[in-house]
Every structure is written in structure tokens, then in C-alpha cells.
Amino acid sequence: MSGPSSLRTAGQRIAWTTTLIVSSLVFIFLMAPILAIMPLSFSSGSYLTYPLPGLSLRWYQDFLTSARWMTSLKNSMIIGVASTILSMVLGTSAALGLSQWKSRIKPLVLAVVLSPAVVPGVITAVGLYFFFAPIGLTGSYLGLILAHTALATPFVVITVSATLQSFDTNLARAAASLGASPLDAFRRVTLPLILPGLAAGALFAFATSFDEVVIVLFMAGPEQRTLPREMFSGIRENISPTITAAAVILTTVSVILLTTMEGLRRRNERLKGNDA
Amino acid sequence: MTAAFVTGDGPPEVPLRRRLKRAERARQFKALALILPLLLFLLLTFLGPIAGMLWRAVDDREVRQVLPQTVAALADWDGRDLPDEKTYAALAADILAARTAGTVAIASKRLNYVQNGFRTLLAGTARNLKTAPEPGTANAALEKINPAWGERATWTAIRSASGPITSFYLLAALDLTRNADGAIVAAPADQAIYRDVFARTFMISFGVTALCLILGFPVAYLLATLPAGRSNLLMVFVLLPFWTSLLVRTCAWIVLLQSEGVVNDGLRWLGLIDAPLRLIYNRFGVVVAMTHVLLPFMILPLYSSMRAISPAYMRAAASLGASPATAFLRIYLPQTLPGIGAGSLLVFILALGYYITPALVGGAADQMISYFIAFYTTETVNWGLASALGAVLLLATLLLAGVYGKLVHGAPVTGGMKN
Numbered sequence: 042m043s044g045p046s047s048l049r050t051a052g053q054r055i056a057w058t059t060t061l062i063v064s065s066l067v068f069i070f071l072m073a074p075i076l077a078i079m080p081l082s083f084s085s086g087s088y089l090t091y092p093l094p095g096l097s098l099r100w101y102q103d104f105l106t107s108a109r110w111m112t113s114l115k116n117s118m119i120i121g122v123a124s125t126i127l128s129m130v131l132g133t134s135a136a137l138g139l140s141q142w143k144s145r146i147k148p149l150v151l152a153v154v155l156s157p158a159v160v161p162g163v164i165t166a167v168g169l170y171f172f173f174a175p176i177g178l179t180g181s182y183l184g185l186i187l188a189h190t191a192l193a194t195p196f197v198v199i200t201v202s203a204t205l206q207s208f209d210t211n212l213a214r215a216a217a218s219l220g221a222s223p224l225d226a227f228r229r230v231t232l233p234l235i236l237p238g239l240a241a242g243a244l245f246a247f248a249t250s251f252d253e254v255v256i257v258l259f260m261a262g263p264e265q266r267t268l269p270r271e272m273f274s275g276i277r278e279n280i281s282p283t284i285t286a287a288a289v290i291l292t293t294v295s296v297i298l299l300t301t302m303e304g305l306r307r308r309n310e311r312l313k314g315n316d317a
Numbered sequence: 318m319t320a321a322f323v324t325g326d327g328p329p330e331v332p333l334r335r336r337l338k339r340a341e342r343a344r345q346f347k348a349l350a351l352i353l354p355l356l357l358f359l360l361l362t363f364l365g366p367i368a369g370m371l372w373r374a375v376d377d378r379e380v381r382q383v384l385p386q387t388v389a390a391l392a393d394w395d396g397r398d399l400p401d402e403k404t405y406a407a408l409a410a411d412i413l414a415a416r417t418a419g420t421v422a423i424a425s426k427r428l429n430y431v432q433n434g435f436r437t438l439l440a441g442t443a444r445n446l447k448t449a450p451e452p453g454t455a456n457a458a459l460e461k462i463n464p465a466w467g468e469r470a471t472w473t474a475i476r477s478a479s480g481p482i483t484s485f486y487l488l489a490a491l492d493l494t495r496n497a498d499g500a501i502v503a504a505p506a507d508q509a510i511y512r513d514v515f516a517r518t519f520m521i522s523f524g525v526t527a528l529c530l531i532l533g534f535p536v537a538y539l540l541a542t543l544p545a546g547r548s549n550l551l552m553v554f555v556l557l558p559f560w561t562s563l564l565v566r567t568c569a570w571i572v573l574l575q576s577e578g579v580v581n582d583g584l585r586w587l588g589l590i591d592a593p594l595r596l597i598y599n600r601f602g603v604v605v606a607m608t609h610v611l612l613p614f615m616i617l618p619l620y621s622s623m624r625a626i627s628p629a630y631m632r633a634a635a636s637l638g639a640s641p642a643t644a645f646l647r648i649y650l651p652q653t654l655p656g657i658g659a660g661s662l663l664v665f666i667l668a669l670g671y672y673i674t675p676a677l678v679g680g681a682a683d684q685m686i687s688y689f690i691a692f693y694t695t696e697t698v699n700w701g702l703a704s705a706l707g708a709v710l711l712l713a714t715l716l717l718a719g720v721y722g723k724l725v726h727g728a729p730v731t732g733g734m735k736n
Contacts, residue, residue, distance in 0.1 A: 063535040068554040074569030131355040138351025159718045161670020163687035168366030191362040272564040288565040295560040
């Protein structure tokens with residue numbers, strides 16, 4: 042259509058050029074904040090302005106030696122990993138069940154299962170705050186893990202369901218007809234094939250918990266402050282270059298997650314291509 | 318193994334159809350057993366808490382618990398003249414009991430929402446009422462402590478707050494209230510702020526959605542049109558911000574836009590401005606930061622709807638004599654409508670509930686509804702009002718999410734255009 046090869050008229054060329062220019066500006070808009078903050082974290086001065094007075098790793102050192110930041114990193118990891126495991130167990134099981142379940146109320150059940158991803162964070166946080174406070178779950182790791190699991194599970198269900206949809210159930214049947222027990226068939230046939238989907242679900246779940254701050258704001262005690270929570274206070278008070286170092290570290294985590302995700306997607310497409 | 322073999326040569330007394338049905342039923346049962354753990358979990362960690370919040374929006378038991386005899390006595394009151402001596406005596410007894418139990422503040426906080434100054438009235442009465450008045454003198458004794466007890470409005474306030482459920486908070490969330498006769502009227506101007514807040518929330522969400530559509534459409538079009546290799550490469554520019562922490566991005570915008578920030582420095586260096594522009598802690602900053610965060614949610618659905626459009630349609634239109642502009646407007650654009658609808662609704666729904674970004678980069682006049690819900694929950698501990706505002710936001714979100722569900726569900730049927 043209007044790809045570069047078929048630009049016949051002047052009007053089309055103008056339209057295509059406009060698209061290119063606007064898109065480039067949007068790409069700059071999307072990347073600018075991330076690119077602007079990175080060099081500042083390597084500054085030797087304590088002002089967040091350019092040009093940099095010199096380069097240093099002092100803000101990273103500050104981050105890595107600060108008990109406050111390291112505790113928050115540890116908390117984020119504990120809560121992120123625990124809620125990922127829990128949401129994977131609950132979400133994968135539900136996705137397996139949903140792929141076989143036939144019922145008139147299935148759309149309703151699906152809506153309920155996915156609703157934590159849609160309901161505004163503040164509403165979930167306020168509801169949980171009222172609900173968990175009387176039973177002593179505010180200011181506890183368990184409370185935060187349970188809350189983050191509820192938020193992360195929809196993403197696991199969506200990702201795993203999508204994988205199951207493209208999974209050929211005849212393969213599991215073939216395994217059964219060849220004498221495999223249901224558990225064996227799942228472990229040795231189904232699981233290896235849906236593993237990329239499961240991994241993608243786990244990444245989504247971890248990213249959801251790792252980035253969540255509203256529920257943490259309401260429910261975490263001083264002991265459970267996570268990395269985003271610490272950043273929130275830091276931004277509120279005054280932005281020190283240590284925050285930019287924290288931001289770069291967080292962004293690196295995002296890049297790792299994104300690269301892994303992209304690798305999984307490619308692998309999945311390759312597998313599908315082989316099937317065809 | 319069994320299922321495959323038994324069907325052929327099973328005992329003749331059980332017909333095949335019934336056994337298939339039984340097997341299917343077992344399968345359905347197993348499927349349900351796999352879903353149930355998650356449903357139970359969500360019931361305890363999500364649905365239950367939200368139902369609890371909705372209940373708090375109408376729950377009204379504080380006054381009832383602290384002043385039980387008064388509430389019971391007021392049930393017979395006709396509301397026209399002052400209540401009878403019996404009611405005054407009940408109130409005196411209740412106040413003395415509440416003072417001993419230390420619960421006066423619970424009732425006075427609730428009553429103060431109805432009528433400003435009630436906190437002082439009740440606390441002062443509790444302090445000055447030494448002993449239970451002699452029979453028949455309760456009215457005189459209370460009015461002596463504070464003449465407000467001789468006003469009808471004082472008593473209608475207690476009656477209106479005597480529960481067990483109330484529409485008070487929900488009405489307040491819509492800038493409405495009940496007057497002394499129980500009719501619904503507009504709230505006094507100094508309390509009527511929530512319609513403005515809702516309007517502001519909708520305006521910001523709408524503006525952000527429109528900006529996301531304007532900026533996202535060309536990008537999605539470019540990504541969908543370019544060959545896969547280059548488009549995947551450019552996709553990184555969309556996905557990287559998408560995966561970057563919200564806090565990181567918000568922090569970055571502050572660094573960019575503050576008065577000593579990168580943008581202002583750059584503009585000054587270019588000689589375009591003398592004094593720094595105010596780019597953050599105002600509406601501009603909120604809209605820019607929110608658009609940045611939500612743009613990928615617009616680009617991705619638009620991109621997938623555009624990728625599904627076969628180039629053959631445009632070629633067909635051209636071969637039938639349509640100009641490129643006509644072909645674009647009449648053939649291409651209509652097919653992107655489901656993507657536009659899905660992306661816009663998604664961005665709008667997500668924007669409605671925004672809290673962190675406006676709280677960090679907005680001024681006092683840019684706070685959206687979520688901010689007030691958080692404020693009444695943690696700062697002033699007016700949980701009824703927080704819950705009522707939450708209920709309104711939840712309703713708006715769920716309605717839009719319902720429309721979104723229908724739209725996405727029906728997306729493959731793009732007006733009969735697709736095969």
C-alpha cells in the first residue's frame with residue numbers, strides 16, 4: 042500500500058513523510074525521559090543539570106551502601122518473587138481449567154478473574170486496607186504478597202491462556218493413548234510446550250509486583266518499603282542523584298525482562314513455524 | 318488409556334452415550350476444580366475487600382452504637398417540634414455511658430459531618446453533664462449546658478445519622494445532601510467540590526486519550542507498514558518505556574521539566590526564553606507525563622488492528638480508481654476503528670484511576686479523584702466518603718470496561734470487512 046515502494050503521487054509522498062516525521066518525534070518523546078536520566082546518574086556533581094561537571098560512580102556507591110535503598114531492594118525482591126510463585130500456581134491452574142470448562146457463566150468468571158487488572162489501584166488499595174487492617178495483615182509481608190498476587194494473576198491467566206489456545210490438545214491425547222499417566226503426559230508433553238508461555242506469565246507477574254506502589258503506599262509499614270515506595274518518597278522530598286542511580290538500575294531490570302520476553306516470543310514463533 | 322479402549326467393548330448394560338456424558342461431566346468437574354482456588358483467593362484478597370469498601374459507603378452504625386437509647390427514642394419523633402422529655406433523658410443517659418466508655422468522639426465525628434460544630438457540642442455536653450438529671454429535668458439541664466439542644470436542627474442531625482444505613486456519603490460524593498426535612502438538595506458551596514473533581518478527572522483522561530490517539534496513530538501505522546525486521550527494531554522504542562517502572566518515568570519527567578531542568582536549560586541555551594517556563598507541578602506536567610505512560614497502551618492495540626488489514630484492500634481500491642486519500646479514508650480508516658476504540662477505551666479507563674503521576678507532577682488543582690479517595694482514607698479518616706467516591710469511580714470504570722469487553726470480543730467482526 043503506502044509503503045516506500047509504492048509512493049506514486051506527491052500527496053502520498055507528503056503523507057508518508059509526515060508519518061515519518063511525526064513518528065520520529067513520538068519515538069523521541071517516548072525515549073527522552075529514559076535517555077535524559079541515565080547520564081545524570083553518572084554525574085560527579087549533586088545537581089541534576091547538564092553539562093555534567095564530571096563522571097563518577099558515587100551515586101551508585103551511595104545506592105549500594107545505603108541501608109535504606111538496599112532494604113527496599115530486598116523487600117521488592119522478596120515480595121516480587123513470592124507473589125510471582127503464588128500467582129503462577131493459581132493463574133496457571135485457572136488457565137488450564139478455563140481452557141476446558143464449558144459453562145454459560147464462563148464470561149462472568151473470566152471477567153471476575155481479570156478484574157484486578159482493570160479496577161483502579163486506589164480502590165483495590167483502600168478496600169484491602171479496610172479488610173486487612175483488622176486482621177493484622179497491614180504492615181506485613183504476607184499482606185503485600187497476597188495483594189500483589191491478586192494484581193498479578195490476571196496477567197498470568199491471559200498469557201498462559203493464549204499459549205494454551207495454540208497448544209494442540211491432540212498431543213496430550215496421543216501421550217495418554219500411548220500409556221502415559223495424566224501427570225506424566227502433562228509433565229513430559231504439555232509442560233515443555235507451554236513453558237515459554239508460563240515464563241512470559243511469570244515475567245509479567247514479577248514486573249507487576251516490582252512496579253506496584255499504590256498498595257504499598259497504603260499497606261506497607263516502615264519495614265516493608267519497596268524500591269518504588271522509596272522512590273516515591275525520594276521524588277516527594279527532593280530528587281537526589283541517588284534516585285537517578287536507582288532509576289537506571291530499575292530500567293536495567295526492565296531491559297532484562299523485555300529482552301527475555303522478546304526471546305520467548307521469537308522462540309514461540311519459531312516453534313509455531315516448525316509446526317506448520 | 319482406559320477411556321480409549323473401554324468405549325468399544327464395555328458392558329452392554331451401560332449405553333455409550335451415557336458413559337460419554339459421565340466422562341464429560343468428570344472433565345468439567347476437574348476443570349472447575351482447577352479454577353476454584355483462584356476464585357476463592359480473589360474472593361478473599363480482592364472481591365471481599367471491594368465489597369467491604371462498597372458497604373462502608375452506606376454503613377452508618379457509629380451514632381447508633383454510641384447513642385442507642387437516643388436513636389430508639391427518636392424513632393417515634395414526628396420531626397416537627399422538639400423531641401419529648403423521654404428523648405432528652407435518653408440522650409443524657411447515652412452521653413454519660415459514652416463518656417465512661419470513651420466513645421463520645423466516635424459519634425461526634427460522624428455527627429460533625431452532618432452539622433459543623435457538633436463535635437464541640439457533644440464533647441462540651443459530655444464534659445459538663447456531671448450526673449444524670451432528675452426525672453423530668455433532662456430537657457432543661459441539657460439546654461442549660463448548650464442552647465443548641467433546644468434547636469430542631471440538632472435533633473434532625475442525630476436522626477439523619479442514626480443508621481443503620483445511609484445515603485449521606487453517596488449523596489455527598491455527588492455534591493448533594495438532605496435538608497432538615499429529608500429532601501435531597503444541592504450541598505452548600507464550600508462542600509460541593511466533587512462534581513468538579515469528577516469533571517476534572519474526566520477532562521484530563523479525555524485529553525490524555527486524545528493526545529495518545531493523535532500521537533499513537535502515525536506510529537502504529539508506520540510500525541504496521543514497515544517490513545517486519547525494521548518494525549521490530551522500532552518496536553523497542555515503544556516497548557522499552559512500556560516496561561520501564563512508572564516511578565522511573567515520573568522521576569525522569571521531573572528532571573526534564575523542572576525549572577532548572579533539561580528542557581528549560583535547553584530552551585534558555587537556544588535563547589528562546591529568558592526566564593524558565595513553568596512546565597511541571599501543573600496541568601501541563603500531568604498531561605505530558607500521563608500521555609507518556611499511557612501511549613504504548615494506545616499504540617499496541619492500534620498496531621495489531623492495522624497489521625490485520627490486508628494490503629489487497631488498498632490495492633483493490635486503487636485499481637477501482639480511488640485516490641490514495643479516498644482509499645485511506647474509506648477503506649483503511651474504517652478497518653482501524655475497532656483498534657481505535659479498544660485503544661482509546663483502554664487508555665481512558667486506565668487514566669481515570671491515575672493517582673501516582675498526578676500526585677507527583679501535579680499541583681493542588683490537578684489532583685484526580687483517586688487522590689481524594691486516598692486523602693479521605695489516610696489523612697482525615699472519613700472512610701464513608703472515601704468509599705462513596707470509590708464507589709462512583711468503580712462504577713464508571715466497570716461500565717467502560719464492559720463496553721471494552723464487548724468491543725474487543727467483537728473485534729474480529731470488523732463490519733464485514735474481513736474474511
